[in-house]
Amino acid sequence: MAEQILTDIRPLRRSPLADLTDLMAQASVTGERGVRLREIPFLNMVGIRVQPGSDAAQNVTSVVGLPLPSGHGQVTGDTDTAAILWQGPDEFLLVSPDALAAEIGPPGARRGLPDDAAAPADAARVALAGGVASRPATDSAAGPAGGADQENLGAAPTLSTHPLTQELSRAMAGHKQRSHVVDLSANRTTLELSGPSARAVLEKGCPLDLHPRVFGPGTAVSTTLGLVQVLLWQTDEQTWRIMPRSSFAVYIAQWLMDAMTEFASQEVA
Amino acid sequence: MLLIECPHCGPRNETEYHYGGEAHVPYPQDPFQLTDQQWAEYLFYRSNPKGLIAERWVHSAGCRRWFNAVRDTVTYEVKAVYRVGDPRPSLDDHPAQTTTSTTSSTSTTGTSSTTPTGGTS
Ligand SMILES: [Zn+2]
Numbered sequence: 001m002a003e004q005i006l007t008d009i010r011p012l013r014r015s016p017l018a019d020l021t022d023l024m025a026q027a028s029v030t031g032e033r034g035v036r037l038r039e040i041p042f043l044n045m046v047g048i049r050v051q052p053g054s055d056a057a058q059n060v061t062s063v064v065g066l067p068l069p070s071g072h073g074q075v076t077g078d079t080d081t082a083a084i085l086w087q088g089p090d091e092f093l094l095v096s097p098d099a100l101a102a103e104i105g106p107p108g109a110r111r112g113l114p115d116d117a118a119a120p121a122d123a124a125r126v127a128l129a130g131g132v133a134s135r136p137a138t139d140s141a142a143g144p145a146g147g148a149d150q151e152n153l154g155a156a157p158t159l160s161t162h163p164l165t166q167e168l169s170r171a172m173a174g175h176k177q178r179s180h181v182v183d184l185s186a187n188r189t190t191l192e193l194s195g196p197s198a199r200a201v202l203e204k205g206c207p208l209d210l211h212p213r214v215f216g217p218g219t220a221v222s223t224t225l226g227l228v229q230v231l232l233w234q235t236d237e238q239t240w241r242i243m244p245r246s247s248f249a250v251y252i253a254q255w256l257m258d259a260m261t262e263f264a265s266q267e268v269a
Numbered sequence: 270m271l272l273i274e275c276p277h278c279g280p281r282n283e284t285e286y287h288y289g290g291e292a293h294v295p296y297p298q299d300p301f302q303l304t305d306q307q308w309a310e311y312l313f314y315r316s317n318p319k320g321l322i323a324e325r326w327v328h329s330a331g332c333r334r335w336f337n338a339v340r341d342t343v344t345y346e347v348k349a350v351y352r353v354g355d356p357r358p359s360l361d362d363h364p365a366q367t368t369t370s371t372t373s374s375t376s377t378t379g380t381s382s383t384t385p386t387g388g389t390s
Contacts, residue, residue: 072277072278072279072332073278087332088277088332088333088334089277089332089334091332091333207281207282207284207285208281221278221331222330222331222332222333223281223285223330223331224284224285224330229329229330
């Protein structure tokens, strides 16, 4: 174990829809009635719970550089750098690109880890403050971070934790107010559905009104598609992100491919 | 299909919610003081009115928050939604669609259902 120093976890990562990449490309339709489907794997997702207006919320805002969305359906930021999606009155989801897709952090990022605790399973590391603590701060020395001191609680860098998440964790650790930051990147995967017929495809299985008069770019909601719960995020006029839990991703991808089938043929007059 | 208004998300289909039973049924302050009969009443006895009832719902596919709703068991109309911890809204704010002569009897049924069953303390 001591000899196993993992410097690049990319070959080990496997997205929930890796097996369907070709099928999704084949199912995509071009032209006037076009609709395309692809997976955007390994997006960085961070669950944030803070009371809007609190100091903890201010911390999030200053670290991420974005205000918290103020209500249902709202999104701040963008897909290129970082976005914060409203999930509930005190719950938010930060979504940003996969850091490892560009480059992997320097080996120095492992500083602070006494041993090889940086296994991918360790990624869901929680910065704890106030009443949400799952283990008391006094027990931090016994936690997976080994000898990490109290200030470092939950902030020990891991290879699989996004630098932004680490920074958020550090900012929240030791905060007296009730708040938490959790790496949820593996919880959901992201599908991108785009094209002139994208909305028509979604409307077959989403109970919400997706018409532009009530739904538009920069809107994200939690709802159902087909039989399962997803996050639905419209990122552009004809582009949507659909984020199912990983274990439902194959179902959603197959549901979408099925719903896309008719657009490959001429419209029946 | 009911269209239920989540206090946080607005109107959503019934399928996005889960039902949590009657609202305002307080947990007994000291369950050990209850007789078996009283405990059974706390657990299983509900007002079951024909008319308005306050219920707990959770928006499980949306914001995942619990809230209370006043629903008419005759028409399935959701008359009001309000946050957990808030008192049951006065029915006058949400007049029934029935005629004036029947409104008073509906209100009586609704009011009696707020009296907690069991919950001796
Ligand atoms: Zn809701």
